[in-house]
Amino acid sequence: MAKFTKGTPITFGTHTPVTAGSANPKGVVSLEIIDDSSGSDTTLFRGEMYASEIRLSYEADTNQSTNGDGEVVSHCTYNQRKVLNLTGVILSNAVANSVPSGTDATIDKANSMFAAHYYAGCRLKINHHEWSEINARDTPPTSENNIGSQSGGLGDFTITSAEKTRSSASYAEWSISAIEYLNVVHGGADTTTN
Amino acid sequence: MSYRSQAEETIKDYLEALVSVPVYTGTSDQVKEMPCVVVAFTGGTENPPRTGNMDLSVEISISSEIGEEAQPGAMATHNEIVDAIEEAIIYADLMAINQTSTDLHIFGINEISGIERDTDGSILTERISFSMAAALGDF
Numbered sequence: 001m002a003k004f005t006k007g008t009p010i011t012f013g014t015h016t017p018v019t020a021g022s023a024n025p026k027g028v029v030s031l032e033i034i035d036d037s038s039g040s041d042t043t044l045f046r047g048e049m050y051a052s053e054i055r056l057s058y059e060a061d062t063n064q065s066t067n068g069d070g071e072v073v074s075h076c077t078y079n080q081r082k083v084l085n086l087t088g089v090i091l092s093n094a095v096a097n098s099v100p101s102g103t104d105a106t107i108d109k110a111n112s113m114f115a116a117h118y119y120a121g122c123r124l125k126i127n128h129h130e131w132s133e134i135n136a137r138d139t140p141p142t143s144e145n146n147i148g149s150q151s152g153g154l155g156d157f158t159i160t161s162a163e164k165t166r167s168s169a170s171y172a173e174w175s176i177s178a179i180e181y182l183n184v185v186h187g188g189a190d191t192t193t194n
Numbered sequence: 195m196s197y198r199s200q201a202e203e204t205i206k207d208y209l210e211a212l213v214s215v216p217v218y219t220g221t222s223d224q225v226k227e228m229p230c231v232v233v234a235f236t237g238g239t240e241n242p243p244r245t246g247n248m249d250l251s252v253e254i255s256i257s258s259e260i261g262e263e264a265q266p267g268a269m270a271t272h273n274e275i276v277d278a279i280e281e282a283i284i285y286a287d288l289m290a291i292n293q294t295s296t297d298l299h300i301f302g303i304n305e306i307s308g309i310e311r312d313t314d315g316s317i318l319t320e321r322i323s324f325s326m327a328a329a330l331g332d333f
Contacts (some may be wrong), residue, residue, distance in 0.1 A: 013243075
């Protein structure tokens with residue numbers, strides 16, 4: 001019998017479930033939130049999110065100069081940055097390296113994870129091995145359902161705003177916005193220092 | 195045991211303690227004697243995907259035989275059962291299931307509707323439907 005091959009590979013969902021070596025059967029995203037304001041790193045949260053949406057934007061500020069006719073003759077782009085918006089439910093993360101700590105797969109543990117204390121200005125590290133733009137540059141965190149960690153990420157985000165929402169008849173959610181300024185090299189005399 | 199069976203059995207256990215008539219599950223092959231209560235899982239959607247948590251829809255029906263050939267006082271008995279089930283589902287804390295069950299955990303009730311009344315010949319059936327966010331297990 002002839003077999004058809006018909007279809008197109010397209011990126012799907014927030015994270016593909018993985019059942020092989022780097023197991024992630026639920027397709028969760030591991031997060032670590034770090035306070036480094038004292039000069040040393042203090043982890044305020046290490047857990048996992050079932051993300052309903054991960055949105056990465058590239059943004060910049062711009063200036064134009066115009067001639068006497070009001071025509072733009074020069075365009076300058078600066079403050080190039082990545083802006084990450086992450087929305088989803090927080091799971092209980094019943095493993096030994098969890099922060100807040102606890103290895104119970106219970107509602108109480110899920111509640112304590114949801115209520116972890118952190119604030120804007122903290123660093124955000126993400127483990128998302130399929131998406132190098134957000135996968136943490138520095139040791140992506142692991143969690144109960146996402147035990148594999150891959151290097152080569154480009155993410156180095158700082159939280160700019162965070163919202164925790166409990167609403168009637170639905171699961172509680174986190175919504176985090178984070179930013180990373182970029183060194184953009186256009187080639188020639190342009191370097192990361194300018 | 196399937197999601198359907200485990201959810202139905204748990205709710206059946208909860209209601210059995212509250213009424214004095216047989217409580218059946220929707221998949222039961224037992225002959226249903228009336229009056230009786232039937233717990234039927236009518237559908238579910240996993241939410242969020244791949245978490246194993248489900249938004250479950252459940253229908254509770256109370257059926258009695260009324261009319262000339264029925265037992266004397268059948269209507270009064272039927273009303274008592276309806277009252278008890280209504281209190282157990284709507285007014286009492288259905289989440290109390292979490293205190294005793296190790297098989298089903300209810301995160302919350304999304305919606306309750308009913309009571310709808312239906313007659314088929316001498317059979318009177320009243321139904322309460324509800325949907326809830328739940329998972330199999332003891333959390």
